[in-house]
Amino acid sequence: MTKSEKNKPRGPGTKLVSAGRGPADQHGFVNTPVYHGSTVLYANADDLFANRIKYSYGRRSSPTIDALTGAMNELEGAHGTVITPSGLSATTTALLSVARTGCHILVTDSVYHPTRHFCDTVLKRMGVETSYYDPLIGADIRGLIQDNTVAVFTESPGSLTFEMQDIPAIAKAAHAGGALVLVDNTWATPHFFKPLEHGADMSIQAGTKYVSGHADVLIGTISANEAAWPRLRETHGAMGLVAGPDDIFLALRGLRTMGVRLKQHEESGLAVARWLQSRPEVERVAHPALESDAGHAIWKRDFSGASGLFGVELKPVPDAKLRAFLDALELFGMGYSWGGFESLVVPADMRYRLLPSSFKGPLLRLHIGLEDIDDLISDLEGGFAAMA
Ligand SMILES: *Cc1c(COP(=O)(O)O)cnc(C)c1O
Numbered sequence: 023m024t025k026s027e028k029n030k031p032r033g034p035g036t037k038l039v040s041a042g043r044g045p046a047d048q049h050g051f052v053n054t055p056v057y058h059g060s061t062v063l064y065a066n067a068d069d070l071f072a073n074r075i076k077y078s079y080g081r082r083s084s085p086t087i088d089a090l091t092g093a094m095n096e097l098e099g100a101h102g103t104v105i106t107p108s109g110l111s112a113t114t115t116a117l118l119s120v121a122r123t124g125c126h127i128l129v130t131d132s133v134y135h136p137t138r139h140f141c142d143t144v145l146k147r148m149g150v151e152t153s154y155y156d157p158l159i160g161a162d163i164r165g166l167i168q169d170n171t172v173a174v175f176t177e178s179p180g181s182l183t184f185e186m187q188d189i190p191a192i193a194k195a196a197h198a199g200g201a202l203v204l205v206d207n208t209w210a211t212p213h214f215f216k217p218l219e220h221g222a223d224m225s226i227q228a229g230t231k232y233v234s235g236h237a238d239v240l241i242g243t244i245s246a247n248e249a250a251w252p253r254l255r256e257t258h259g260a261m262g263l264v265a266g267p268d269d270i271f272l273a274l275r276g277l278r279t280m281g282v283r284l285k286q287h288e289e290s291g292l293a294v295a296r297w298l299q300s301r302p303e304v305e306r307v308a309h310p311a312l313e314s315d316a317g318h319a320i321w322k323r324d325f326s327g328a329s330g331l332f333g334v335e336l337k338p339v340p341d342a343k344l345r346a347f348l349d350a351l352e353l354f355g356m357g358y359s360w361g362g363f364e365s366l367v368v369p370a371d372m373r374y375r376l377l378p379s380s381f382k383g384p385l386l387r388l389h390i391g392l393e394d395i396d397d398l399i400s401d402l403e404g405g406f407a408a409m410a
Contacts, residue, residue, distance in 0.1 A: 042093025054089035100245035109228020112242025119257035132180020167199035186317025193221025231361025287330030308333035330390035350408035360389035
């Protein structure tokens with residue numbers, strides 16, 4: 023904790039800069055250094071037999087790990103945080119911490135596809151039943167909760183289709199039915215949405231995306247409230263999950279600038295989204311911060327900002343023309359992941375959805391990076407020209 027935090031409440035940007043830092047413990051250096059280490063030495067036999075030591079083993083913790091978990095606890099308003107080697111291992115570890123043979127979990131149909139794959143393979147083999155619910159369900163989720171339902175896994179807005187979910191209503195219904203609520207909060211980050219303050223029990227980050235922010239790290243975090251923390255900590259420790267200290271350092275470095283980066287992703291994302299809405303080739307833009315979006319009211323009520331990732335539905339167009347559009351883009355790279363400084367585009371693969379979608383034409387997912395807005399718009403203009 024820095025001096026300032028002891029005295030006054032501070033704004034969200036200030037918290038991103040100061041959370042988890044303790045220069046006094048690091049000889050005054052601003053950043054907590056990278057501790058590479060497995061073995062930690064005990065001072066004497068008494069300490070060894072009593073296991074009296076702050077850090078007992080590199081897998082369990084280190085000052086580098088504490089710096090990131092401490093920062094995330096503060097930002098998410100959590101009782102405890104664990105770090106995992108990827109965002110996917112964060113969603114799977116969170117699910118494993120609540121699952122047991124014979125139980126049932128509810129997962130949004132708009133979930134990040136690899137999370138769905140984990141439920142349909144590993145959890146299924148363990149005897150865990152998964153049902154997928156409509157992301158717009160809200161309080162009606164009460165009707166889907168069974169005696170053996172242990173958790174509702176949400177993601178808001180959803181992957182690829184960007185539906186907003188009413189997390190407070192879902193949490194109220196889930197808790198009444200004895201189930202915990204897990205939120206994959208990667209899109210908003212705790213800077214723009216704090217799930218635990220809205221009734222959720224765990225908030226998950228693919229830190230790979232905006233936290234790291236530079237397309238150079240894979241890392242995940244799970245932050246839990248007091249009720250969910252013991253099982254989460256036990257599961258994470260039992261599985262031996264650990265992220266490399268250099269990657270943790272890069273995630274911490276990313277966190278310090280995440281506020282200004284997100285502000286630009288938000289501004290540029292909205293500018294490009296509005297421009298796309300004016301294009302004759304575009305059927306619909308799925309972006310919850312647009313007033314026209316079906317999820318706008320929930321976004322406005324619960325979130326304090328928007329990141330730079332959204333969907334664009336084109337009017338039906340032959341496959342060859344869609345390829346011509348994509349191939350003509352120079353600034354939008356074609357590739358997976360997002361949250362870095364660079365703009366990206368991928369087609370949305372909807373084959374795995376169970377519930378019918380309202381999208382008819384090709385759906386693209388755009389990530390708006392930190393390039394100049396005019397350049398991005400002119401790049402997309404070039405794409406549309408090649409498509410014509
Ligand atoms: C990317 C992503 C993940 C997985 O993160 P990785 O670090 O790539 O494993 C999980 N959830 C969401 C919503 C994501 O976009």
